[in-house]
Amino acid sequence: MAGDKGSSCGALVLLNCFVSPFGNRVRIALKRKGLPYEEKSENLAAKSPLLLSSNPIHGGKVPVLLVGDKPVCESLVILEFIDEAFSGTGEQLLPAAPCARAHARFWASYIDTKLPGCAVRVWRSPKGAAAVEEGKKDMVAVLKTLEAELGAKPYFAGDALGYVDVALVPFAPWFLTYERFGGFSIATECPAIAAWAERCVKENEFVAASLPEPEQVFQFVCGMRKAFGLD
Amino acid sequence: MAGDKGSSCGALVLLNCFVSPFGNRVRIALKRKGLPYEEKSENLAAKSPLLLSSNPIHGGKVPVLLVGDKPVCESLVILEFIDEAFSGTGEQLLPAAPCARAHARFWASYIDTKLPGCAVRVWRSPKGAAAVEEGKKDMVAVLKTLEAELGAKPYFAGDALGYVDVALVPFAPWFLTYERFGGFSIATECPAIAAWAERCVKENEFVAASLPEPEQVFQFVCGMRKAFGLD
DSSP: OTTOGGGGSOOEEEEEOTTOHHHHHHHHHHHHHTOOOEEEEOOTTSOOHHHHHHSGGGTSOSOEEEETTEEEESHHHHHHHHHHHTTTSSOOSSOSSHHHHHHHHHHHHHHHHHHHHHHHHHHSSOTTOHHHHHHHHHHHHHHHHHHHHHTTOSBTTBSSOOHHHHHHGGGGGGHHHHHHHHTOOHHHHOHHHHHHHHHHHHHOHHHHTTSOOHHHHHHHHHHHHHHTTOO | OTTOGGGGSOOEEEEEOTTOHHHHHHHHHHHHHTOOOEEEEOOTTSOOHHHHHHSGGGTSOSOEEEETTEEEESHHHHHHHHHHHTTTSSOOSSOSSHHHHHHHHHHHHHHHHHHHHHHHHHHSSOTTOHHHHHHHHHHHHHHHHHHHHHTTOSBTTBSSOOHHHHHHGGGGGGHHHHHHHHTOOHHHHOHHHHHHHHHHHHHOHHHHTTSOOHHHHHHHHHHHHHHTTOO
16 A cells, blocks of 8 residues: 555454445455455444444444544445545546546435335335335335446446445345345346346455355344344 | 536536525535536426436436536535536535545535435424424434534634535525424524524625525425415
C-alpha cells in the first residue's frame, strides 16, 4: 500500500455477522483489493461494547469497518471508502466516468431501498401470514427489475464484477431461505439472476471466500425464528 | 467549464417540483457551482412523459437531472455526480479525505433513512391520528441527533456549507408545515437546528435562491391534503 492514500489510515477491523449481506459486501470489497484485515464476529443478540460504541446512531448495526480507531458505518458508505482510501491498490469497484458512477450508485440504492424490506417479510413473518405472500411477490418484482438491468451482460458492471454486483451478491446465499419460507423458486422466476449469482461465486474466488453456505443461512434463520417465537 | 470532465456531458435540465426537498438539494448544488441549467417544473399529480420515461424504475420520482439525454436519478446520487462531473468548477460539496467523505455520506444517509418517514406521518395523516404524535416524537429525536452531530460548528461540514448541509437544509422550509400539523415548535425543541437553518439561508445566497417560502409549502400541503380527502 506504499504511496496509497489509505496507507495512513491504520489497521482495518471489520465488525460483522457471518450471514449479514451488508457485512459480506465489505468482506468481498476488502478481499478483492487484497487488503489485510481482521474480522470480529458479532453476536447480534448480545452485541459487543465495541460494536455498540462504534455505531451508536444505528444501535450497533453491522457492518462497521474500524480504520485505526475511526469507525466507518453503513455498507455502501464503506464500499465507497475502500475505493477512495485504497485507490492505488487493486481494481476499483466503481467505474471512472461520472455518469457510469451515478448509474451504479442508483442501482445499489435501489437494492437497499427495495430488497431487504421484501426479504424480511418472507423469512420473518409467521407461517401462513399474508405478509409472506406479499413479500414474495414484491421480491420477484424487484429481482425481475434487476434482471432487466443485468440484461445480457455477465455482470451488472459489464465483463467484470463491480459495485452493483458486490451490493447484490451477498443476498444470494439467502435465496434458499427465501425459497423455503416463501414456497417459490428464484431459479424458475428469475433464471438470469440465479445464473448471475452462480457466476459471481464460481468465477470470483474472493466472492466464494466471503459468503456463507445457503444451508448455514437457513439454519441461522431457523434459530432466529425460534428465538422470536415464530416456530 | 473548459477543461472540466463534465464539459462533454451536455446541457443540464432539472426535472423538479418547487417544494421537493430532494429536488431542491440539486438546485442548491447546481447554483453553488454556478452551473447553467434549465429547470422544468413537474406537476406530481400529472407527471410529464419526460419525467416518467426518465425515472421509470421509481415511477417518475423527482428529481431527475438530465445530462444531455442521460437521466441521473436519486438526489444524493445527483449531488455526487455534480461533484465528480464538475470537479474543476467551484467548490466541492464533499471533503477530500476518504474518512471525512464517509462521515458526510453516513449523515446524508441518516437523513434520508429517518427524516422523510417521520415528516410524512406528521403532514399526511388525518387530524388527531396517533401517527401524527408518533411522527412528531420521532422527528424531534432525529433532529436532536442531528443537533448533537452539528455541535458547536456553524455548518455540518465545519466553517462552510457542505454535503450534509445541502442534504438537510431543503427540509427547513417544511418546518412551519410540520409545526402546524404536529402542534410543536422546532425552534423550542431543537434551537441549534433552527439557528443552523436560518444561517444556511441568510449566509448563502444560492441556498436562499433555491428554496420556497415556508408559507408556500404550507399552502401546497393544504392543497394536497384536500386532494387526498384528509381535510
